[in-house]
Amino acid sequence: MRTKRLRDRLALLLAAALGVAGLAAVPAAHAADAHDTAEIHGLKGEYYTQSAPGAFDFHELKATGFDPQLDFDTLEPRLAFATGQSDDVSVRWTGKLVPEKTGAHTFSIIGDNGFRLWIGGRLAIDHWVDDWDREQTAEPIE
Structure with missing residues (x-):
């Protein structure tokens, strides 16, 4: 049980580090190569500020990034990094x-x-x- 909890925490820390890097830098698009076998896993996250406190809308897009997983203990640090605030923020994740x-x-x-x-x-x-x-x-x- 302790090993599983430690593994889950390490996975969360890695995901958070990768997620912050995903918001900070988006790789340049390139043509697919027949030898390119890299696979990307995760969802596109679009981070918005809301038009007013409690509006629950998608008013102004502040950042777009790649989130390898959505199992966060807390989103507040990520929201603050992406939008400059940790409240009155909306996120839309899309993908397959x-x-x-x-x-x-x-x-x-x-x-x-x-x-x-x-x-x-x-x-x-x-x-x-x-x-x-x-x-x-x-x-x-x-």
């Missing part, structure tokens, strides 16, 4: 998920002041409310 195994998958989110999860163009979790730390779970998705 490729499961390791076939079959039904269940998604859950726990967050601060509202979130929505769309999968395949379908709203799977709609919790756009002013509360925090209330985990929401979607129906299993094939």
